[in-house]
Amino acid sequence: MEILLAEDNRTISSFLVKGLEESGHTVTLAETGEDARDRISNKEWDIILLDLMLPGIDGFELLQYTRYKKNLTPILVISALNEPEDKVRALGLGADDYIVKPFHFSEMMARINALTRRANYYHLPESECLECGDLKLFIHTNRAVRNGREIRLTHQEYKLLKLLLENEDKVVPRAKILDTVWEVNFESNTNVVDVYISYLRNKVHFTDMAPLIFTVKGRGYIISSKGGY
Numbered sequence: 001m002e003i004l005l006a007e008d009n010r011t012i013s014s015f016l017v018k019g020l021e022e023s024g025h026t027v028t029l030a031e032t033g034e035d036a037r038d039r040i041s042n043k044e045w046d047i048i049l050l051d052l053m054l055p056g057i058d059g060f061e062l063l064q065y066t067r068y069k070k071n072l073t074p075i076l077v078i079s080a081l082n083e084p085e086d087k088v089r090a091l092g093l094g095a096d097d098y099i100v101k102p103f104h105f106s107e108m109m110a111r112i113n114a115l116t117r118r119a120n121y122y123h124l125p126e127s128e129c130l131e132c133g134d135l136k137l138f139i140h141t142n143r144a145v146r147n148g149r150e151i152r153l154t155h156q157e158y159k160l161l162k163l164l165l166e167n168e169d170k171v172v173p174r175a176k177i178l179d180t181v182w183e184v185n186f187e188s189n190t191n192v193v194d195v196y197i198s199y200l201r202n203k204v205h206f207t208d209m210a211p212l213i214f215t216v217k218g219r220g221y222i223i224s225s226k227g228g229y
Contacts, residue, residue: 001025001046001116006036006062007078008054012101016049019105033057040066045073047116049108052079052090060093067094072154074115078108085190091182092192096155115155130165132212133225135204137165144204151203156181160196161204164213164223173220197221 003020007013008031020027030036033056040048040062048066052059063075077090077098087098097111130137134147142158144151153161159181164172177193197213205211214222 001112002044003027003047003049003112004030004036004039004043004045005049006030006033006054006059007049007051008032009051015105016108023109031055033059033062036062037065040071040073041069047112048073048075049112050075050077050095052077052081052086060089063090063093063095067154070152072152074155076108076111076115078103088182088190088192091156092190092195094154094156130162130168132165132168132223134209135165135212135225137161146204146206147209149206153203154199156196157200157203161200161223164221167223169222169224169226171216171220171222177221193221 003025005013005016005020005027007016007029010031013029013031017027017029028039030039033054036050036054037057050059050062054062057065059077059079063077066073066075074096075094077095078101079086079090079098080101081087082100090098096115099108099111128139130139135144136146137144137158139162142153142155144153144158144161160177163177163180174193178190181196182192197215201211201213204213210225210227212223212225214224216222
């Protein structure tokens with residue numbers, strides 16, 4: 001795999017580069033946020049390993065930049081920040097997974113393999129899908145189609161849409177969404193659910209088609225082709 005490692009601590013980066021290269025991967029190191037941004041912009045990577053506390057542009061800004069550019073490369077955050085708010089913020093900005101320093105190299109490799117395996121689902125034959133009206137989600141490829149129009153989803157958007165479709169015509173509470181999509185098992189003041197619902201609506205609600213995703217005030221969100229919410 002071609003791996004971009006954004007890490008300014010040379011002790012950690014040396015350890016990671018050595019281990020990844022011994023595992024057969026090609027690693028490019030970026031020690032500043034600006035360097036990481038340029039490398040993300042100019043090359044396709046199999047996965048990005050991202051420290052949040054980078055000099056210059058920090059990891060949170062890089063996450064936001066990467067996803068704003070419609071770059072769907074899997075991103076694994078590797079950070080010393082261990083507060084739930086930091087994890088929720090990073091995941092909300094588009095990180096696919098989050099591991100706290102210090103960690104075992106074998107755990108990091110397991111997470112890398114899981115993320116790249118999910119990304120490779122795009123290349124598998126399509127079979128089983130979930131549907132709501134003219135919207136289809138192919139569950140093995142993270143690919144959605146509405147009335148023949150392609151919809152590309154990030155990993156978190158896919159998980160959110162899948163959860164809604166699995167509960168078609170049923171209200172899904174915010175707490176359940178946080179627990180299932182972001183694995184945050186507590187009620188939080190974060191607006192990450194609202195933000196990602198907005199992302200999904202922007203992708204799924206074409207101007208010439210009826211809306212499918214609705215807010216049920218005080219209860220949660222629902223996907224339905226029946227309307228009236």
